[in-house]
Amino acid sequence: MSERADIETEREPVTAPEAEANRAPASGWRGWASTVTVVLLLGLALAALAVVGGRSLPERIGPPVEELAVEQVRLSPGRMDLTVRNAGPDPVQVAQVFVNDAFVDVRGGEEPIEPRRSTVLTLDYPWQEGQPYVVSMLTSTGLVIEHEIGAAVRTPTGGRDLFAVMALLGTYVGIVPVVLGMLLLPVLRRIGKGGIRFLLAVTVGLLIFLAVDAVFEGFELGDRSGGAFGGVSLLALGAILAFLGLTFIDRWLHRRGDPAGGRGGGRLALMIAIGIGLHNLGEGLAIGSAYALGELALGAALVIGFALHNTTEGLAIVSPLLAAQRPGVPRLLGLGLIAGGPAILGAVLGASVGNAELSLLLLGLGIGAIAQVVVQIAPALRTTDDRATGTVAAMDATAILGVAVGVAAMYATGLLVLA
Template structure:
């Protein structure tokens, strides 16, 4: 009997491995003896200029080979005039490999420039800079500056929003459902906004070889599933962990908002790093007003639990502080690829929080999610976020 079980188990393992063996053989043939089958047309080079930094008497260009074949960078130009350039580590780029092109050039603050790179087969790629600005260096002064901006944009507005908690605690059950639905509307708008920002960054800065749309969708879904699984475990074990279910829900909301605020910090840091002073000012003011409603999103589920000021402040910090870290990353080490990833993660986190809140509304006794209080709260939440987003 034991022998039969072992034999059956071995057969099962073999049956699971055999398809993988055939897949490997098929791919080995296509990229080996059968490579001629794919030798159709002429593969074209493609490079992406990911970042342009203006430093003292130099322009630094970060470039990535995003095409199907290796490329060689032969020359660089500024405003259509060929310039000498040093390429580190070298001018030969394999697929997805990056290089730093250093162009000696006496540039002027706030002037527009067009940076061009030409490959050895004569194909030219360019990136337009609307206004040159000195690249930020990670020193104490700028670290403190971004910390202050992140606090102003993320921490303080969320804390202000939490001040609605005493008011929400005293309202009736139907009005409480209204505010929970309002929270859901606020978060849905934030989630859609994160997806929109991710698509904008992808279309403007990433080559098609990265499949930006699919990258966003994949990251969003994985973020949603991972955080939803974590939230289910957390809320399911709330009693054993000695935390109330409202606090557990508030914690997941704070995490979702925090991931979103990291993306906002990225946007502000990148705008300041690129010298877009007017644009960055609008972002700071707009996000600051925008984010006061996020405190309300955290306060709504907590209003049905015992008021604990310490935990309330902790949740506010979890939601707001990531804006500081986002500012540091955006200002000192901005990357379009990482920006798309973080924005997508933030969107997935927010969408999973929406599912949690809707379940919480049902558990609170509102079996019909199409009731007047829920529908009106949802709609007003979206309208509030739209109204404040106009300022951004």
């Protein structure tokens, strides 16, 4: 009896932290179990509401809502292929099709087009090069939906030749101009701190112009799209996703302190390259789509115009590197490929796909990426930033002048782009 008592007294008492640690796994599992239970109950409630609520509500009063959007037109000798999507809530049956008020034979579209679905209408019509046409689709309810072709041009056929042309064009308007702009880095290193701040302000002006230009282009694309997948809403979705994605990448690089991402200027240069790359992805998509529709005149004027226009993007990338250590040539080439390479992918997609919704989403990605980069650069434009005392000064005249110069430079070089 005394031995058992001695053993009991020799045991160390359980401290409060140890008891809390023992209870932590049990409480963690109970928390996860309760969360899963709530989610399952919520899902069952929503499913029941969808079934019961949908059956209990009356049918919509009034005629069916019929909305058709022509997403793509491909022209070949004696033939028009129209990709038509139902952007409304009700099925649509195409009964007849007219081209310039002349009835034409149609293949495809025998069954009603369900909401959000698409079909291809093949029209046998001897169209003439360069002539305008109006395609009128008569639905089963008597509604006439028209689509205008400004100037009929044969659609380039896909294949190795088309991809080669688009890759070459993307290189000319994307990679080459950006790398040329980055060659100014040795010259720019001779300026002082005030000059560096001025160039950063010019960078902000360049990026602001790119973002605003993409917004206007997105609104124009939204008007031409059928709105089946949100229209302009895709622009906002892409912008939000890109802004949050680049913010996550920046925080991750900051925590790692990775030399590839760099600290300070190096990381900022990488962020600018990614932002400009996403913008060039949308720009390449627009170029490829315009080429597929016959609206893009290839030639020296286009190449020189885009070269001068996008050379300023290379200047924007190297501006944060002026105060940092001298970067190596492979790193500079990597930044140039990140910023200019997506133009090649965009041009190939634009020539082969030609989808307005995809264009809107990619334009939104570029807008959000540029906005995030501008947010990162803005603190460097202030003359004083004393966070300890809470004193933050606004931009001075030099920074404001730099932003104005950047906007003016992008506008002036943009006038040289003939498309």
